[in-house]
Amino acid sequence: MTRPATAMTSRVEAGTDLILERVFRAPRPLVFAAFSTPEQLSQWWGPRGWELPVCTVDFRPGGRWHYCMKCVDETQGEFYGMESWGLGIYQDIEAPARIVYTDYFSDAEGQINAELPPTLSTLTFEEVEGGTKVTNRGSYATAAALQTVMDMGMLHGITQTWDRLAEYLEAQTP
Template sequence: MSNQTVTRIEGNEFILERIFDAPRGLVFKAFTEAEHLKHWWGPRGWTLSVCNVDLREGGAWHYCMKCIDENITDFYGMESWGKAVYKEIAAGEKIVYMDYFSDEEGRESDEMPATEVTLIFEDHDGKTKVTSRGKYDSEEGLQTVLNMGMEQGILETWDRLAEHLQSVQ
């Protein structure tokens, strides 16, 4: 595995794997601290205009991605709200959360599929391997977000994470 994100689909699960050239503790912080998330979460041309993290089991991360790139004409100025509700946290090793589309008040969308995400952080020859397993209620739910361009968006997002990690070491 290289420093590129590998993706695959297994039934109703979307799986990503990547090795980041950074220590596990820093990579974990990048996924869990607003100061880091603000620098990399979202595809290119998007920024986090809101990022509130309550990192505890039962806590939530509520955020808003906003398209700020005028060249992305179909989405320029658009806001996309999301909410993650943490189910399990093992510091430096694992995070399990429910990922929802939401509104600015944090109300979860009934129209869009929710995802149970399991993130695993492993030491890998001085670097960190991250595995993300996003489980949907159905293959149709997964297909809905794939049709929206989610795969390209997450690939760009993880590229931005790799760049951010290099900038803070």
Template sequence: MSNRENSKTISKVEGRELILERVFDAPRELVFKAFSEAEHLKRWWSTKGWSTPVCNVDFRPGGVWFYCMKCTDESQEDYGMEFWGKAVYQEIKEPERIVFIDSFSDAEGNIVEEMPSTKMTITFIEQDGKTKLISRSQFASAEELQSVLDMGVLQGVTQTWDKLANLLEELQNQ
């Protein structure tokens, strides 16, 4: 990335909510597109050593985003493992905000009830040609939030947003 100071993900926990912030060196409309179009999500929605081979997006309130993240790095102990997810969009205000309920699912799209679901609110704020992204993840309880933190969500989001930053830079240089 060209501007290191903007590559920092800031995180804080407030009760049962995880708040993440990062400034991306890209216009708000482009960052919003990266969150709303399957062709872009497939390229960045996974951590290091993982890919997103399945990414179906019905981007409208009530629509579903169904995806699979798969470990493609042979050196990782999780090699070949798949995680499926299903998000249901609740609110979309282009290019300012996306609200959805994100859940773990199986390959058929059935929600895994034993795993925590989260209400995610993604806010895109224009800042002099850059975009401040604020992600607020609200869990049913502080214990559910802690379980996700214990799973390594902060490292995962940082790696995923690094991939997003690289994609945004690539798209702007085309």
């Protein structure tokens, strides 16, 4: 059995970049792969009580990741049954070290919601003693754009998402 992952840390830089870091107790190729296929992403992406009933991934530069998070937990009250659609467009992939993509809010057809801010996400995967350090730099056009997603509860949601990733990885690690 592996040791549990460390807690996620977060900080804001330059008013527009949200930096998230966490060490996962799994080998770098396994952690990187968890971000690359719909079969794997569907196992852990989203906060607790949310599932991915739709998840398609074309994992290559220029490819798209289109997904729907749906709240299936009745105890989450007003969120129960809610759907949140997203669209990622990959700019750069360097296996197993880096993934760069722009993450948009979208609709079921993959049309970008221009009323909500996109995030330029740069994920790096670094081998460290005992596992893999994942750093996600989420860059926003303005401080107000970053504040918009923070006000939506994004930090709470990503914390739970990465908790689920840690659990998924632990189950995959011999």
